[in-house]
Amino acid sequence: MKELENKSEKSRREALKLFAVGSVGFLSLFNSPKARAANYETPSYARGVKTVTIKSVKAITTAPGGSNLVIVKVETSEPGLYGLGCATFTQRAQVVVPAIDTYLNDFCVGRDVDNIEDMWTSAYLNSYWRNGPVLNNALSGLDQALWDIKGKRANMPVYKLLGGKSRIAVDTYTHASGPTVEAIADKVQQYMDQGFRHVRIQQGGYGGVGTMDFSPDFKKEGFSRTTDDFTDPAEYLRRVPKMFEYVRKKCGEKVELLHDMHEQGEPIQAINMIKELQNYRPYFIEDPFSPENMTWFKNLRQATSVPIAMGELFNNINEFKEPMMNQLFDFIRCHISQIGGITPAMKVARLGEWFNVRTAWHGPGDTSPVGHAANNSIDIVVFNFGIQESQMFSDRVKEVFPGCPTIKNGYYYVSEEPGLGIDINEKEAAKYPIRARGMNTLRKSDGTILKP
Numbered sequence: 001m002k003e004l005e006n007k008s009e010k011s012r013r014e015a016l017k018l019f020a021v022g023s024v025g026f027l028s029l030f031n032s033p034k035a036r037a038a039n040y041e042t043p044s045y046a047r048g049v050k051t052v053t054i055k056s057v058k059a060i061t062t063a064p065g066g067s068n069l070v071i072v073k074v075e076t077s078e079p080g081l082y083g084l085g086c087a088t089f090t091q092r093a094q095v096v097v098p099a100i101d102t103y104l105n106d107f108c109v110g111r112d113v114d115n116i117e118d119m120w121t122s123a124y125l126n127s128y129w130r131n132g133p134v135l136n137n138a139l140s141g142l143d144q145a146l147w148d149i150k151g152k153r154a155n156m157p158v159y160k161l162l163g164g165k166s167r168i169a170v171d172t173y174t175h176a177s178g179p180t181v182e183a184i185a186d187k188v189q190q191y192m193d194q195g196f197r198h199v200r201i202q203q204g205g206y207g208g209v210g211t212m213d214f215s216p217d218f219k220k221e222g223f224s225r226t227t228d229d230f231t232d233p234a235e236y237l238r239r240v241p242k243m244f245e246y247v248r249k250k251c252g253e254k255v256e257l258l259h260d261m262h263e264q265g266e267p268i269q270a271i272n273m274i275k276e277l278q279n280y281r282p283y284f285i286e287d288p289f290s291p292e293n294m295t296w297f298k299n300l301r302q303a304t305s306v307p308i309a310m311g312e313l314f315n316n317i318n319e320f321k322e323p324m325m326n327q328l329f330d331f332i333r334c335h336i337s338q339i340g341g342i343t344p345a346m347k348v349a350r351l352g353e354w355f356n357v358r359t360a361w362h363g364p365g366d367t368s369p370v371g372h373a374a375n376n377s378i379d380i381v382v383f384n385f386g387i388q389e390s391q392m393f394s395d396r397v398k399e400v401f402p403g404c405p406t407i408k409n410g411y412y413y414v415s416e417e418p419g420l421g422i423d424i425n426e427k428e429a430a431k432y433p434i435r436a437r438g439m440n441t442l443r444k445s446d447g448t449i450l451k452p
């Protein structure tokens, strides 16, 4: 018996030796200079998939819904294969165009469409000075278009390449704005009837614009431009708790209520107001302070546990690092094209996962439908998804962007088409030219500018 065991052990060792010798020989075949040269000519990263290069990068502008939109189209060496990305910096749309048509086109032509990470980082650093909204939006258009192309090449929707589904669909919030609390509550009820579980409530425009019953002194004296808006931040701050009280009482507990402060009021006044909201259980309060007032978050966190969303005006993904590590807010509220596209947004989202900070990407009408498709592609994947701001697109917008995301029962259902699942009809897009526009300046009665 023992002899038999020794014999089998010996043959096992011999077999292993043979295998080792064989492996070395086998591997050396691939490590030889000849083999390395062969690998150089046919890059190993492209094994099994034909290498495709960028033929051109161009901007397409359109405004079918009123807001200026900028789309990047990346055409490739493969006939008929192209990708689309959102590069919408709506307030300065025209200046994003040369950043795409001149700089990105020259930088990208001839490069491999598959190397998105390298393309992003090299284009980001190539300008030396970086993190501005113009260049970040241009870069986002390129980045999203390359993800779109990658999905088309893999014959998969982008979300599958990012990690696949973590949920059935993307839960969204919609907007109920009105001049009075009664009108707002009626709208909330209508949205609840349509299936929405989350509704943002605003009385008038941001900071109560359009609902103040006074005529500002600066207008009487002809100070500033006639189009400038005005509000009374103290009156606005007094109204918000009353609005929450009324809507919560009228619409019940089965709806989540959100509100965007748009940085109105002095930081200490904002903290006092948010404390008053605690009893009405807001889902989140957005942008309580401007990005210039980040240090106030520590005071806010000590004063109240009302959930906070922040980051819409962040351009630099590093701006999220300290607030997340210190858990200063609960929702990542950023405009994906503003930070440079899907690639950096995935990094921010993953960082949030470690600190229980959830995503709530910016998704108003001045995010293009292509940008909404990119938002949804991340939302459906990341574990720490929170909520998605939604947009109901008009028929005109849908004609320009076939494959526009649609909402059912308060959910965005992601496209199952390869890539981002959205296209652009360039002929239709050309019917709606963009125009120079920024935000109206907002002032107090005496003419002092308020941060938007």
Ligand code: MG
Pocket: 260, 262, 286, 287, 312
């Ligand atoms: Mg906002």
